[in-house]
Amino acid sequence: MTGVLAEIELAVVRRRMLAAGAEVGPELDGSLISGGRSNLTVLLDDGVCRWVLRTPPRHGRTPSAHDVGREFRVTSGLATTDVPVAAPVVFCEDEALLGGPFSVWEFVDGVTVQSRDQLDALGSEVVDGITGALVETLAALHRVDHVVVGLERFGRPDAYVRRQITRWSGQWELVAPGDATVQDHAIAVRRLLEEQIPEQVHTSIVHGDYRIDNALLDLTGTTPRVAAVVDWELSTIGDPVADVATMCAYRHPAFDQVLGFPTAWTSPSLDDADALAQRYERAGGVELAHWPVHLGLAYYKIAVIAAGIDYRWRAEGAPEGGNDTAGSAVAPFLEAALTTLTAEGLSRPPTQGARCRSTTC
Template sequence: MSGEPAASSPELSPDELAAVGERMLAAGAQLEGPLTARLIAGGRSNLTYRLDDGASAWVLRMPPRSGRTPSAHDVAREFRVTSALASAGVPVAPPVVLCEDEAAIGLPFAVAAFVPGRTVQSRTDLDDLDDVALEATVARLVETLAGLHAVDHVAAGLEGFGRPDGYAARQVRRWSGQWDIVGDPALSPLATELGGRLAAAGFEQRSTGVVHGDYRIDNTLLSLRSPEDGGPQVEAVVDWELSTIGDPVADVAMMCVYRHAALDLVLGFPTAWTSERLPAPDALAAAYEAAGGVPLVDWDRHLALGYFKLAVIAAGIDHRYRAGATHGEGFDSAARAVEPLLEAGLQRV
């Protein structure tokens, strides 16, 4: 991931870096000198540091030092799935070591090899791509997701990574319950109607595989090669903390839901993925199927579920913002995303 270090973000102390280095050496990594660390992402998710020893680079991921929840920020989960997928040919950052012993630095952490690449997060980042490069980039993104869903998760060693059946129904129950905790009472009639329709929808799950859960352009590392050099490529898919075993159709739907303009309000800035230069959701879905992805059964219902999920996520961000549990800019706009996302879900279901 890219971005400038945030001034308020915690640094890794020399003792902590030494402890990280010890675990890396024990896992077989070659270090040419003491490690240094630079924070390159943090805030809404895991903290991400670039580690350097003067000759090589790695990436360290760890939960925030405060505000952790038991199921979120699961670096062990990320490490397990990327270890399996690396052997299955999915582009991921090669894993190096997982340390779940919090005595080392006070938190669990995982280290992976550093993958050079570009992140395209904002509308400004997207301006660096001309129309030809953007079209090729979207094609590679869709092909990569189809390739992920083609992985035999049992053969890859991920049989117990999540429950294989009934994925959509569990998601409906989960996000309905979450709304009860964080939702705005004024919008509860909309949320209750959408959640009720989804609960009664009777999703048919014909496919099972690894679900990334948060797939869009800014959760990939890209090499923006010229057409003469083979064109843009996805060097690595990142941010696997929401991954599980489930219905791949839901993964495709979530990618398409993120195309809604309300994502800008959820994330607090004009995002690349909401740009009008990108294909519409149904065009992305068609491209995915053409790339060999799974049949998109119950497509409208999965889109509606995705809108519901994103609406609840936005409500949760606003809930924490109003409780004073967030720090920094970009959190104050999430509330305005909730109603249009619920309405979009009702239109689809």
């Protein structure tokens, strides 16, 4: 093996890159950047240039997750816009070559801030600049005309909330833990969501998993900027309010258990969800209509994601990059969804300056 890929596999990748027009040297090396909970991310290096390869985990995949082809397609569409993405190189759907499809992008030099310690080391002024850059980038994404950039068939433009409820409920059926109380809470959340499906006011490209550690940051200048948004496997066409709600829902303290360490995005030194929502609107984002329903859906989605990580842990026995704490986050996220979707939560003004008024955000 050379890193995470065998030499014969690297040779296959190199041939595909050459066929796509990339200039690649005779020797290609591959080393693992990250893997386990999501797609495997591999740094490719020929001694002169670097690229990034993404491929699904070789075991424990769930249907519709880990979609590297989806990531390649959306970044190809966004490459000519002002939304920062890595330049796409090649997508290969032949699973016989690496055990799954794979995509390759040009390497983007940037900082990934994942842990609480990494964030705290930056200082309050830099952290505030990062927060502003993140919300401005998300607002810019939501202003892109998906038809103009060739993504008119990237997803259905309507009924986004209904489709999301169906999708994540289907995933839940595959990965749900055995705890009866947790199962009851999930059923209750789904029922409340189905009873309160809102009218879709806006349609745009949505990232689906937007937070600080899914962005590469350029911290070399006087003002932080987003060098590239990454991890597009949950992207589609849908309601942009849901993207903002997901960003806010990840601020829940239980997200630390999902990833298994004190995360940057749950840090109290960041803006709270209410302030994030306000900054998003000031950056030119859409009005956050029907906010409680979108926030409840976001909590539900993260609960299912946490259950999926726990499912892989239980099925594989401590897989690489997994953790044994994700299961403990499922109940808190479902409880947050229930609180947000009850009469108490829905009685709060949903669009007063994009206020996120849930105390669990």
